[in-house]
Amino acid sequence: MKRLLLLCVIFTLSGCAVFDAYFMAKYDTNEYALINDIKTKAQVAEDNCANNLLVTTQVNEIYIKSLEFKNFVTHIPRNEDSIKLSDKLLILTKDTKEQFNKSAVSTFYCKAKLEQIVKSADTMQQVIGKKPR
Amino acid sequence: MTPQELHELVNSYKVAVEQGQINKDEYVSLIYGINVMEGINDDAEGLLLKEQLNTILNAAIDAASLFA
Numbered sequence: 001m002k003r004l005l006l007l008c009v010i011f012t013l014s015g016c017a018v019f020d021a022y023f024m025a026k027y028d029t030n031e032y033a034l035i036n037d038i039k040t041k042a043q044v045a046e047d048n049c050a051n052n053l054l055v056t057t058q059v060n061e062i063y064i065k066s067l068e069f070k071n072f073v074t075h076i077p078r079n080e081d082s083i084k085l086s087d088k089l090l091i092l093t094k095d096t097k098e099q100f101n102k103s104a105v106s107t108f109y110c111k112a113k114l115e116q117i118v119k120s121a122d123t124m125q126q127v128i129g130k131k132p133r
Numbered sequence: 134m135t136p137q138e139l140h141e142l143v144n145s146y147k148v149a150v151e152q153g154q155i156n157k158d159e160y161v162s163l164i165y166g167i168n169v170m171e172g173i174n175d176d177a178e179g180l181l182l183k184e185q186l187n188t189i190l191n192a193a194i195d196a197a198s199l200f201a
Contacts, residue, residue, distance in 0.1 A: 021186035081180040085173060092169045099162050108149050109159040112142075116166040119134055120173045127180045132187045 025079040027131040034069040035128055038062060038089070039121035042114050049110035056100045062117060063097040066090045085124050092120060134174055143167055 045058035070086040073079055096113050099105060105113075143164065150160040 018186070018190065021183045022190050024183055024187055081176060081183065084176045085180070088169050088173045088176065092166055092173075095162055095165060095169075099159065102158075106155050106159060108154040109163065112146065112149075112155075112163055113166060116163070116170055120170050123134065123173055123177045127177045127184070130181065130184050132184065132191070 020078070023078055025076050025082065025131065027129070027133050028076070031069075031073055031076075031082060032125070032128050034065065034072060035121055035125045038065050038069060038093075039118055039125060041065060042117040042121060046111055046114045046118070049107050049114075052104045055110060059093075059097050059100045059114075063090075063093040066093040082128065085127075089117075089120055089124065092117060134170065139167055139171060 041058060041062050045055050045062065048055045048058065066086070066089050070083075070090050073082040073086050076082070096117065099109070099113070146155070146160055146163045146167075149155045150157065155163070
């Protein structure tokens with residue numbers, strides 16, 4: 001019954017949506033590895049919030065990795081969804097990098113901001129991992 | 134992340150700024166981050182829907198090929 005309903009939805013969708021879904025970019029190991037790396041680095045940095053110098057260095061690395069992720073996904077055909085996600089993650093990491101480099105941040109801010117990056121990267125990792133093989 | 138979880142995060146930031154645990158600049162940055170996170174959630178939902186549609190289409194094509 002559930003499948004039948006879903007099939008009905010498909011036939012009521014526009015041809016473009018079906019075309020986009022059928023020809024969407026496949027699962028890419030490098031894409032998955034990059035987002036996993038960003039999440040892991042943010043998790044590691046969370047533990048170093050007491051050391052402002054160390055955590056700032058790690059936040060800078062997270063930003064560079066996000067830029068690398070964005071650059072990697074950009075020219076893969078039919079990969080618009082990953083491009084949109086990478087753009088937003090870059091905005092988040094860039095804002096974080098700027099705050100950390102401006103002045104010493106509070107422990108609460110450090111943990112909360114890195115948690116935002118971890119959660120966002122985790123959300124992205126889940127959907128990137130489900131791309132068709 | 135659910136809207137409920139996002140709402141809880143916003144509240145915790147509000148409490149932190151009221152208690153002086155974070156300054157105004159940091160509060161603004163955290164709220165901005167929440168907005169970006171919402172955008173990421175929306176885009177991720179869109180991608181997930183597309184993936185499900187892809188699975189169904191492939192299953193339909195496989196089923197049709199059995200009768201061909």
